Amino acid sequence: MSGKIAIDHLCWDSDFFGIKVAKITLESCDNILLERTIRGLKEKGYKLIYVFSNPDDDQLNSSVLNNKGILVDEKVTYSLEIPKTNMAFPDNVEKYNSGIPDERLYELCLKSGEYSRFKKDHNFASHLFVKLYYAWLENSVTRKIADEVLIYREQQDIVGFVTLKHHMYKSQIGLIAVDDKYRERSIGKLLLTACSAICNQEDTRHLEVITQQDNLGACRFYEKCGFILMKVENIYHIWI
Numbered sequence: 001m002s003g004k005i006a007i008d009h010l011c012w013d014s015d016f017f018g019i020k021v022a023k024i025t026l027e028s029c030d031n032i033l034l035e036r037t038i039r040g041l042k043e044k045g046y047k048l049i050y051v052f053s054n055p056d057d058d059q060l061n062s063s064v065l066n067n068k069g070i071l072v073d074e075k076v077t078y079s080l081e082i083p084k085t086n087m088a089f090p091d092n093v094e095k096y097n098s099g100i101p102d103e104r105l106y107e108l109c110l111k112s113g114e115y116s117r118f119k120k121d122h123n124f125a126s127h128l129f130v131k132l133y134y135a136w137l138e139n140s141v142t143r144k145i146a147d148e149v150l151i152y153r154e155q156q157d158i159v160g161f162v163t164l165k166h167h168m169y170k171s172q173i174g175l176i177a178v179d180d181k182y183r184e185r186s187i188g189k190l191l192l193t194a195c196s197a198i199c200n201q202e203d204t205r206h207l208e209v210i211t212q213q214d215n216l217g218a219c220r221f222y223e224k225c226g227f228i229l230m231k232v233e234n235i236y237h238i239w240i
Contacts, residue, residue, distance in 0.1 A: 005025070007023070030059075072237050081228075082199045118132055147166045150191060152187050160187040169204060
């Protein structure tokens with residue numbers, strides 16, 4: 001038996017879904033160690049395990065699949081270096097200062113989760129995906145999990161938005177979406193420009209965003225905007 005497994009209890013997820021949820025990060029692992037770990041978590045009352053692994057480790061990923069793992073996400077992390085220059089804030093983009101989400105934001109936040117693993121995994125009831133993204137939005141506009149919420153207006157209608165969280169050396173995009181009717185008008189790029197301008201004000205030098213590898217449109221969009229691929233991780237769900 002060999003390998004290395006990091007195990008974390010996920011308080012927020014457990015409270016939200018009403019079941020005990022754990023996260024396992026695999027650096028190396030054989031089938032016996034993984035089986036023993038899952039069995040131990042089951043004995044402690046866990047019902048769901050998120051497993052994060054290196055997609056290039058075929059043996060490790062095979063072990064996860066052999067233990068009833070469902071591949072629900074190929075998580076892609078992109079990063080953009082922010083130059084130290086003055087950046088103009090784009091027209092039509094503004095900060096959303098209300099602590100209550102507009103109805104259009106509710107619509108857009110669901111669009112931002114089209115490729116979400118919580119939508120892809122049919123073990124979750126569909127209403128839980130909606131409830132999860134609504135909670136994410138509400139916690140963003142109340143600044144519990146975001147520092148900025150930016151919106152793009154077209155004739156007073158909100159047609160795009162993005163949330164932003166600042167860390168010591170980087171800022172991270174949480175939710176981002178543009179109404180389908182307004183695609184091909186560079187609204188997404190303008191929202192990213194606004195994020196970059198705010199990063200400059202906050203003196204954070206990198207803007208990070210996470211998406212899914214099968215969301216080809218998003219991946220192409222970020223690469224076209226100058227983002228560099230930093231990391232890919234497989235995420236599995238194991239229900240026990």
